[in-house]
Amino acid sequence: MPTKRTNGKNPLANKPRSGWDMLQGREARIDAYAREYIRFLSEVKTEREAVSFIRDRASRDKNILAIDNRGKALALCRTGSRPLEGGIRIVVAHLDSPRLDLKANPLYEDTELAMLKTHYYGGIKKYQWLARPLAIHGVVVKGDGTMVDIVIGEDEAEPCFTIEDLLPHLAGKAQYGKKIEDAFVAEKLNLICGSRPDLKAKDEKVKGQILTLLNRKYGIVEQDFTSADIEVVPAGRAREVGFDRSLVGAYGQDDRVCSWAAFSALFAARKVPYTTIVLLVDKEEIGSDGNTGAKSIFLEEVLWTLAARLKQDIRPARVLYRSRAISGDANGALDPDYPEVHEKNNAARMGYGVCVTKFTGSRGKAGSSEAHAEYMGWIRNILNRKEIPWQTGELGKVDEGGGGTVAKFLAEYGMDIVDAGPPLLSMHAPFELSSKVDVYATYLAYRAFMEES
Ligand code: MN
Ligand code: MN
Numbered sequence: 383m384p385t386k387r388t389n390g391k392n393p394l395a396n397k398p399r400s401g402w403d404m405l406q407g408r409e410a411r412i413d414a415y416a417r418e419y420i421r422f423l424s425e426v427k428t429e430r431e432a433v434s435f436i437r438d439r440a441s442r443d444k445n446i447l448a449i450d451n452r453g454k455a456l457a458l459c460r461t462g463s464r465p466l467e468g469g470i471r472i473v474v475a476h477l478d479s480p481r482l483d484l485k486a487n488p489l490y491e492d493t494e495l496a497m498l499k500t501h502y503y504g505g506i507k508k509y510q511w512l513a514r515p516l517a518i519h520g521v522v523v524k525g526d527g528t529m530v531d532i533v534i535g536e537d538e539a540e541p542c543f544t545i546e547d548l549l550p551h552l553a554g555k556a557q558y559g560k561k562i563e564d565a566f567v568a569e570k571l572n573l574i575c576g577s578r579p580d581l582k583a584k585d586e587k588v589k590g591q592i593l594t595l596l597n598r599k600y601g602i603v604e605q606d607f608t609s610a611d612i613e614v615v616p617a618g619r620a621r622e623v624g625f626d627r628s629l630v631g632a633y634g635q636d637d638r639v640c641s642w643a644a645f646s647a648l649f650a651a652r653k654v655p656y657t658t659i660v661l662l663v664d665k666e667e668i669g670s671d672g673n674t675g676a677k678s679i680f681l682e683e684v685l686w687t688l689a690a691r692l693k694q695d696i697r698p699a700r701v702l703y704r705s706r707a708i709s710g711d712a713n714g715a716l717d718p719d720y721p722e723v724h725e726k727n728n729a730a731r732m733g734y735g736v737c738v739t740k741f742t743g744s745r746g747k748a749g750s751s752e753a754h755a756e757y758m759g760w761i762r763n764i765l766n767r768k769e770i771p772w773q774t775g776e777l778g779k780v781d782e783g784g785g786g787t788v789a790k791f792l793a794e795y796g797m798d799i800v801d802a803g804p805p806l807l808s809m810h811a812p813f814e815l816s817s818k819v820d821v822y823a824t825y826l827a828y829r830a831f832m833e834e835s
Contacts, residue, residue: 401735401771401819416818422642423620423632428519428613429454429477429664436645443649449684455674457684458648458660466696469704471658473828474788475640476666480504480810482614488607491589496576504667508566510811512547520612522602530600535617542617543573616812635814640710640803647828655835666788676788703796708831709789713737714777715805728776730805735771735823739801744784751793753800768830771823
């Protein structure tokens, strides 16, 4: 059959279309959605803060059951008309982001500066954390078992913290002469937290003064740091980026962008034919281990709780085997300054919508659960039918590097699962960039998946 050409375009060829083009006329919706997203990113910098923010939203919606796992992971459930035994729909995303954690014994004094030792969490480029304002977010469990929340450094009226960097005048041998991974050392990521001496003290005058301040403000003593989760994160609010305000710049968009899109889609969905769970997990950035990570049995526990509530007799393993899922995670966008790490026909582009990734992994797809053709076909059909901007993308050239997501841990249950999330620039940096239209397309995609019968 001869091919008809429209505007000189071959209709048989796959020509990606910009999300801005596909969603013309909906700019006000896209901007309004981004404004809410920016507020969320500005208020929420840790997995604990994400859980309490989302749980609070969920409590206002009588259709949603929220099941909390230790304040660090959360399942939001919405009941569908079909019985659980036929399978459910799941969108999973992670709430943790790369950061610096305080060590168990962090406080010391050097050169009459009070310092806090850190141990980085997740994949960071260490130099990105130097010489910039940082905030402290966390909890401390005191000797008597009571818990204190600490958030300091976000409000401009409060002090912030910083890690100093070597001046360029003296960086020749210590930094410039070295490979980048040797030039920036984890044990030098120490947070400056004070310099005013207690003039009456005999020794550790600055450290002693800080202990006094901490005791006065939070009622804590030095040993309390051993029972604490304290995270050091970039200070400040999320921002619109660009003359045209088309981008969102913020810390923690990997993967709060998918967490945000998933829970807002669950709230907004008109009806869900299948019972739908938005599963928000912790520990992804360090391999998903631990009782709040995707490798834990939390999802089974959620199903037991749900079944009891719905008075349905189920075997969770069978329900999960028959389920369909999206693993929502941010992808790396085609980088205009480093195009050489990408293969341009298979790299996600900013502004081209949600990126559906058939497989992740590295060195010949190792460590990937790879979605089957049938499942890709099903997802693709939904997105095309609803005219939602979408694209595919691999994380970099073959053998360039790579990375994984939580998809493989859920695939172990036997469910079908595929990765889908927006591409980011500067992923894992203190200021990550997303495209507003991609964030909105991700929300539309999750919602369409939830509403599909
Ligand atoms: Mn991620
Ligand atoms: Mn990540």
